[in-house]
Amino acid sequence: MIEVSDLRKEYGDFAAVEGSTFAVEDGEVFGIIGPNGAGKTTTLKMLAGLIEPTSGQVSVAGYDADDTEMRRRLGFLPEESPLYEEMTPISYLTFFADLYDVPSDVAEERIDETLSELDLDHRERQLGDMSKGMKRKVAIARSLINDPDVLIYDEPASGLDPLTTNYIIQFTERLAEEGKTIVFSAHNLFHVESICDRVAIMNEGSIVAKGDLETLQAEHGETEYHVYTTVEVPDSVKKNGRYRRVVNSMDEVEATREAATEAGGEVVDIRTEESSLEEVFLNVAESGRVEA
Amino acid sequence: MRPRKLLRIARWEVTKNAGGVDKRTLAVAGLAIALIAVLAPAVAAQGAVLDEGIYRVAVDEDSRYYDVVEENPTFVARPDATREDLGESVDLYIEDGYVSPAASPKGRAAKEELRSAVQAYNNEQLRQEANQSAAFPVSVSLEYREQSQAGGTLATDGEDPQQVRDPDNRSDNRTGDGTPVDGNGSNATDGTDGTDGTDGTDGTNGTDGTDGTDGTAGAPNSGGLGGAGSAISGDGDSVDSPSQLSPPFPFESLVLAFVFIIPMNFLIQAYGSTILSERLNRRGELLLVSPVSRYEIIGGKTLPYFAGAMAIEAVIAVGLTYVGTGTIGGLVSIAAILPLVALFLAATFVGAMFARSFKELTFVTVTITVGLTSYAFVPAIFTDVTPIALISPLTVVVRDLQGQAVAAPEFLFSVTPPLLSAIVLFGLGAGLYREEDMFAQRAIPLKVLDALAGPVRKRWHVGAMVAVLLPFVFVLQLLAIAVLFALGEVSIPLLLVVVAVVEEIAKSLPVYAAYAHKRFERSTVSALVLGAIAGAGFFVGEKITQLAQLVGLPELAQGQAALQIAPTDVGAPILIALFFLPLLLHGVTAAISAVGASRGKRAYVVALGVAMLVHLVYNLAVLSEVLGNV
Numbered sequence: 001m002i003e004v005s006d007l008r009k010e011y012g013d014f015a016a017v018e019g020s021t022f023a024v025e026d027g028e029v030f031g032i033i034g035p036n037g038a039g040k041t042t043t044l045k046m047l048a049g050l051i052e053p054t055s056g057q058v059s060v061a062g063y064d065a066d067d068t069e070m071r072r073r074l075g076f077l078p079e080e081s082p083l084y085e086e087m088t089p090i091s092y093l094t095f096f097a098d099l100y101d102v103p104s105d106v107a108e109e110r111i112d113e114t115l116s117e118l119d120l121d122h123r124e125r126q127l128g129d130m131s132k133g134m135k136r137k138v139a140i141a142r143s144l145i146n147d148p149d150v151l152i153y154d155e156p157a158s159g160l161d162p163l164t165t166n167y168i169i170q171f172t173e174r175l176a177e178e179g180k181t182i183v184f185s186a187h188n189l190f191h192v193e194s195i196c197d198r199v200a201i202m203n204e205g206s207i208v209a210k211g212d213l214e215t216l217q218a219e220h221g222e223t224e225y226h227v228y229t230t231v232e233v234p235d236s237v238k239k240n241g242r243y244r245r246v247v248n249s250m251d252e253v254e255a256t257r258e259a260a261t262e263a264g265g266e267v268v269d270i271r272t273e274e275s276s277l278e279e280v281f282l283n284v285a286e287s288g289r290v291e292a
Numbered sequence: 293m294r295p296r297k298l299l300r301i302a303r304w305e306v307t308k309n310a311g312g313v314d315k316r317t318l319a320v321a322g323l324a325i326a327l328i329a330v331l332a333p334a335v336a337a338q339g340a341v342l343d344e345g346i347y348r349v350a351v352d353e354d355s356r357y358y359d360v361v362e363e364n365p366t367f368v369a370r371p372d373a374t375r376e377d378l379g380e381s382v383d384l385y386i387e388d389g390y391v392s393p394a395a396s397p398k399g400r401a402a403k404e405e406l407r408s409a410v411q412a413y414n415n416e417q418l419r420q421e422a423n424q425s426a427a428f429p430v431s432v433s434l435e436y437r438e439q440s441q442a443g444g445t446l447a448t449d450g451e452d453p454q455q456v457r458d459p460d461n462r463s464d465n466r467t468g469d470g471t472p473v474d475g476n477g478s479n480a481t482d483g484t485d486g487t488d489g490t491d492g493t494d495g496t497n498g499t500d501g502t503d504g505t506d507g508t509a510g511a512p513n514s515g516g517l518g519g520a521g522s523a524i525s526g527d528g529d530s531v532d533s534p535s536q537l538s539p540p541f542p543f544e545s546l547v548l549a550f551v552f553i554i555p556m557n558f559l560i561q562a563y564g565s566t567i568l569s570e571r572l573n574r575r576g577e578l579l580l581v582s583p584v585s586r587y588e589i590i591g592g593k594t595l596p597y598f599a600g601a602m603a604i605e606a607v608i609a610v611g612l613t614y615v616g617t618g619t620i621g622g623l624v625s626i627a628a629i630l631p632l633v634a635l636f637l638a639a640t641f642v643g644a645m646f647a648r649s650f651k652e653l654t655f656v657t658v659t660i661t662v663g664l665t666s667y668a669f670v671p672a673i674f675t676d677v678t679p680i681a682l683i684s685p686l687t688v689v690v691r692d693l694q695g696q697a698v699a700a701p702e703f704l705f706s707v708t709p710p711l712l713s714a715i716v717l718f719g720l721g722a723g724l725y726r727e728e729d730m731f732a733q734r735a736i737p738l739k740v741l742d743a744l745a746g747p748v749r750k751r752w753h754v755g756a757m758v759a760v761l762l763p764f765v766f767v768l769q770l771l772a773i774a775v776l777f778a779l780g781e782v783s784i785p786l787l788l789v790v791v792a793v794v795e796e797i798a799k800s801l802p803v804y805a806a807y808a809h810k811r812f813e814r815s816t817v818s819a820l821v822l823g824a825i826a827g828a829g830f831f832v833g834e835k836i837t838q839l840a841q842l843v844g845l846p847e848l849a850q851g852q853a854a855l856q857i858a859p860t861d862v863g864a865p866i867l868i869a870l871f872f873l874p875l876l877l878h879g880v881t882a883a884i885s886a887v888g889a890s891r892g893k894r895a896y897v898v899a900l901g902v903a904m905l906v907h908l909v910y911n912l913a914v915l916s917e918v919l920g921n922v
Contacts, residue, residue, distance in 0.1 A: 045727065048581050049581065050577065050580055050581055050727040051727055051728055052726075068583045068584075068585070071581060071582060071583040072583045074581070076578070076581045078577055078578070080573065080574060082573050082575040082576075082577055082578065083575070084308055086308055091307070095304050096578070096582060098300050099297065099301075099579075099583065100583060101583075142578065
């Protein structure tokens, strides 16, 4: 659905994005994470055709990013919700439905449906009088007004309270279940981890790691084995009447078993702990590894 | 561009802002419109008389001054008043042809006003004569003078009936119909001073009457009241500069121009705000990502303001025509005002694209208001005084509303530069209407460079960009003529300086912008090539100024100096040389600036100064010498 090849964007002497290459499959949820200034937003805007790349190729749904037809099939949600505050949700969404050539009866039905799903009341209130969360919901509704195949969401839950954030993440999950192709960025890695099929980690304009969560954990994360014994072994700590030793390989697990047997005890439990995406991200960022 | 999308955005622009206008703004706008609605028809119908009936005159009905007093709304005739009332209930007392003013400032002012009224009355009487040549005989005095380098060479010789100077060099009167334009000026109207000669109270003015017969197109004495200038009568045909004229202030032209210019100044405030609000807080980002082009967005957002402005101007034009003539008309006025409306909006659009905040926008709109109002309004006031007034489309409007014919070349001369400038401004602004530029908080000069460098991708684009800037150069030069020509011959060298400065900036700025945006390699060879291309682009575009020959502007020394129009009565080799010399000049000076631009800002400033100097020397020495010898 989305093909990005050797994407580069320069502002004067500064390269905001350099050499990004990735692909997003139809119906996939693809996350882009990274610290501030990593190039996430610039990348998303190049996908949406808002920013012209200095070099490289972008194809969305088979169209170039600056193709009007591509825009018809795209729903874009910027990090902020810059709405026209003198309008109401209904007039605002109706206007954009017109721009996307959505028939008025379809638009009316879609607006009603989407606002209901987003649990948004006060549809005739001016947008300027609404809370940040409500505005965000209207912005999300606008991104869906053309029933797009591809959604590009930049920090969809940025700056919202936990309740609204959770609501929006759940809503995005539902969109993914409906088969939408979604690319989105987030600072909160828990959100990315919870709904993304694959992730790209960006740092200083470059993609430094990418893949599904298992692959990233395998390549950049650490697996810990918590071995519980009935007797004390080296490097173990007593917990709830048992002794726990944390090791990083199966060889060390075997060595712990042998040590417990020699001490007259035995291993009673072994638990595996995988690295979270956040730990993977920190590992990648600290090591500065660049994936070829 | 798809009309449906454009109209949808236009409709949205109207409905979106409909609820955003507060009652106070509506009240002020309504008051302004009401004021215009009341004032303009009054002016169109009878002229503005702000001092109606302020002087009371004791004059008998059988006095020859009675008709003068009656016909001038400034006076109120009091036939029954006596000498004892002088200074009390009357300001002037007229008996047996003698005028006695009250011993007060108002009395003296009343006497002066009576003198002017007599002049106007006489003039009107003379205009009603069947034989106008007899009514306004022309006497021409020739004097051959050594030509001065600047002004003299550009002035016509004494054999040119269009530019005969009087011996005192006080006026350039030349007329087709013999009607002087000096009104009550120092020359032509002196005959009117016969008024005083008649009453025998002002010997000095009687001397002035000599000037009337001196024949610098002044009207002779007529009867006991003497001749009078035609003032701003509309049938004058002079190229005098204001420094050489003292016409009555053309209040009617002023009000008419004012009526048309005021609504636009209101409108651009709202238009600038709506454009800037798209840029603040990234509000316009979602429109940019929707399936409409930036041109549809700009067109849609501009259309309501353009249509609104044209509707208001059309109502004013048609209304004034109807009040003035009783017929439905004003199409010429409407057509002439269109490019001015477009220019106001285009300048505001670019200004709003440059401004970083509403504070900066205020500065921008004030600058636009002052600049464009000066360009459009001031020349239009002098509609009947000089052909330079035609640089403003408002002049066409005023002439049309005054019932004067406007020739097609004159119309084109007035409307083409502002129309082209508007198109170019919209084009430059549209180049910035994209995510990367419109939300960037860059300083205005940097935004200007962004706009200039935006479309430049190949070398020849620099030449095209320079040519595109020609309407601005033309407008600025015309404005300089209008502003400076009041200074007389001193204006010629000043104009040449303005020409050098404006043209060199126009040629070099796109090159500098291209280098600043790393469009081309910074090398001397590259700079020389770009300079040559920029010079050639300017040369091609400059030929547009030949449009000026369609009206009488080149007959002015100032017009020749600024527009550098070659004479036509010379041989082919000189004509060819005069044709190609500017190409050489522009190529050389643009190359000088380009070399500086390729080496950074400071070098560019220095090189630009050198280029201006070379241009100025060329203008002063070569051009004037060539024109002086032909």
